[in-house]
Amino acid sequence: MNNLLLICFEFLKTGLFAIGGGLATIPFLFNMSEKYPEWFSSSELADMIAVSESTPGSIGVNMATFAGFKVAGVAGAILATCSLVLPSFVIIFIISKFLIKYSESPYVNATFAGLRPAVAGLITTAAYAVFKVAIFTETISSFEDILPNISIPSLIIFVVILVSLQFKKLRKIHPVFFIAVAAFLGIVLKL
């Protein structure tokens, strides 16, 4: 199939099934990178997340634009973004016309009660995927591969930032700050 058509199809699916905001789109992108390895790799996805977090706009839209651009340039960027947005556009247009009490419906609430923990699990798969490309120097295929391929400085950067984000005061610091410090360390330590 034509690449542009495939982009439309994949991002329409993402827009329809990614529920719970921008971060929820990321597991779908990792799924795409497995299905179409020629589109982008998981380490390229990790870099896209960094750029999307450090530029204006919502992460979900930024990621779609970036991924679409990687696959098919400017046309891909525009197409991916429009496809991501289209399903919610149609759904919301219908909801706002007919029933504004949607969020109070017991059916909707029950569905979301079931969904919430699963969405948390899905976002955790994205964190795991980024962790793998961030910490290991080679692709890991067995347990014996794990120890010799760990990048210790990368692991330290990961742990320090994760621990500092558990403190209320440090949590107010903008993600761009952490990303900038990490970029500086990457250059200095030649990671």
Added chain:
Amino acid sequence: MSEIFDLFMAFFKVGLFTFGGGYAMLPLIEREIVEKKGWITNEELLQYFSLSQCTPGVIAVNAATFVGSKIRGFWGALFATIGVVTPSVIIITLFANALQRLDDFPAVTHAFAGIRPAVAALIAASCIKIFKSSVKSFSGILMFLLAFVLVVFWDLSPIIIVLIASSYGLVFLRKRGNQI
């Protein structure tokens, strides 16, 4: 006509000046739409935001569609939505283009190698926060683990997980009326 252009511009500003999306956009939307224009009340805006969370898609975009549709019907929804995504499309396209050219510089490669563990930490921190707010019972923990294991080790599509979890909620959680 001018109201539709105003809607576009208001949400263009929202897309241009907020980092991170979702609730980070709420204060700016409040200033542009509620305070400056008086198009909707604060209560309405908060209601749209909670609706946006339980609709598929990106929360900030959903909120733009809701507000636009409420103020000016279809065209309002369309232009508010286009307004909120346009800055992203322009900025990211420029960025992606520039990055492609810088790809050969070793400094850029090293910088991204440093950035990746930071991104992993940022997302892991979000996971902890989301876990705390959305996994509140034993069956919730099971659903969380099931989603993780099925996607990571069985390569299942996230779509299947979303379908399983929402049907489970619809069938089993309705009568109890409480959170999983």
